[in-house]
Amino acid sequence: MDILQEISRYLQSGEDKQVLALTEQALDLNLSPGRILQDGLIRGMAVVGDQFKNHEIFLPDVLLAAKAMTGAMERLKPLLIGDETPLLGKVVIGTVRGDLHDIGKNLVGIMLRGAGFDVIDLGRDVPPEKFVATAAAEKAQVVGMSALLTTTMPVMKQVVDMLRAEGLTHVRTVIGGAPVSAEYAREIGADDYGYDAGSAVEKIRQLVED
């Protein structure tokens, strides 16, 4: 079997040690880090994502695969050079100011990294200014915001407005959390809404592909 296919297969079964060892072997075979990432790891995670969506596997299986992905990524990241930046994109995430609930946001972070995104997690109780400044400094394509409280939801709109005011109109925004909805996303001008971590990853993937 092709070594990249093997990486993909072990990744799908969440076997991080094998994935890392095969990544080393692939490098020894002079395969480019970009190709290993794209045709081995990201391809494997795409299968995992589909299986999860179809209820064939459960969240722990996805997270194990994500962990294997992250381990291999750490090895590859320093080797990715110049225009060889096959990461799916850069995403800034955080729970908005006034809100300390970060379980869902953390899950989104793990799954985004696992799917092949570069993730900057600002943590919880994040002021709008910090979202905007980080997105600008890091040249992020997406800002993801989470809130669990109806009282903190309005902060999401502040971030969306502030990005626009700062001229960062190319930065896409995605929101999530129990009190928000696709309708609320539209209402505040956010680009999309993820109803769970899996859906957030998918929405972000679509936004960066557009």
Place this chain on the structure above:
Amino acid sequence: MRPTLQFLENELKETIIAEAGVILAELGVEVQNPDVLALLADNGAQVDRAQQRAFFSPDLVRKCLATAPRAFALYDVYGEPTHDFAGDNVHFTPGSAALNILDSETGKMRKPTTADYVDYVQVVNQLEHIASQSTAFIPADVHERISDSYRLFLSLLYGEKPVVTGTFTVEAFAVMRDLQLAVRGSADALRAKPLTVFSCCPTSPLRWSDVTSQNVVDCTRSGIPVEFIAMPLSGFMAPVTLVGTLVQHTAETLSGVVIAQLACPGAPMLYGGSPAIFDVRYETTPMGAVETMMTDCAYSEIGKYLGLPTQAYISLSDAKLLDAQAGLESAMGATLAALTGINNISGPGMLDFESCQSLEKLVLDNEICGMSLRLVRGIEPREDFPALPRLQELLQEQHLLISAHTRRYLRQEHYFPGPVIDRANRARWLEEGGLTLAQRARRRITQLQDNYEAPRYASEIRRELVARMEHEARRYGQETLPERPE
């Protein structure tokens, strides 16, 4: 600890059994079959041939109970074990034998056909919490004299699971045995690995018809397990009180035990039934009534107290369609039956007082059965002590989703129903089409039908099954069997 439910104190069970003994000795049972009466007379029963009554002394009943097996097993068409009717083990089987099915397209009740029966077998073959097939409904497109054997024929031709079935006539027994012999290869092999359970129903009050009493004798002598389905109706064909109904049920069921064990000592049997209260408002026999379910659970306690594995018609509903009543009555019954440890639970899929099977309900009930089976596995420690390291791991890792402990026990600890029972959040549910329960059930049926694989029979077994059934049909003037899928 396995959670269990108990309605009767041992003292009350003893009293009920003793009172049933008095009834069997004093009133006896009517047996409308001279050969069976002769068998009983030859083996210690007092028999009044003119009145067709047999009287059983407490000693005779005790002797018959002593030869009855406390446990037995069933095997699928390949001879692999599927059922262990022992202790409090629980197995579900679809309710039978309905005259109608609920049409998926129209939502209306109608007479079923061969195609419907094949659809049913293909679906039940893949339902993980339904341990056996039953001959769940009666195809109306064949001669009525073969409608019992024809169900078994289709079940064996298309399904792998053992079959809970029964005959409608004395004559049908031979072909129903021969169909099983075609699968097993020999009488000894069938005896060693039973493939079916035959329901044998006394008629309340205290009566065995010519057909049913002969069926008991024929089955036991061929090594085919039987389940006794006494049906006292509280307030109508039985005392209105649940205890009174239980006394009558005990007498009727013990009379079956006596017939079976005198015909063939050691014959495997399930202490079963389908009692109900009689709803005097509507003149109906509600299977979803809580008192019906209580009676079922209580007689199962009596059966176990007597040392026998048990059966009941419970976890079915009187609703006319797949509505909230269908779900609540079935779930309540499945829960109570599982907690009681009824070994063979007949009910899934059934609506409308045991008269209508629904495939949509069957796939829903499969998930209800899954929950009930999880329920009775109870709560027990699984590497939970000391608890400190797990909590330390949680604080350190921020979650336990991929902890080794989680991975080891997730699927043992948590049962995941679906896709009929919905646990998606609202947004996902909407994104996936916002399907109703009935629509999800329909989609599940389609998936199962697409995934169906026929039993891996040698072609000669298949040919023999068809030849035996065609021969039987010709006996009643039906030259060809209805078309069926390859």
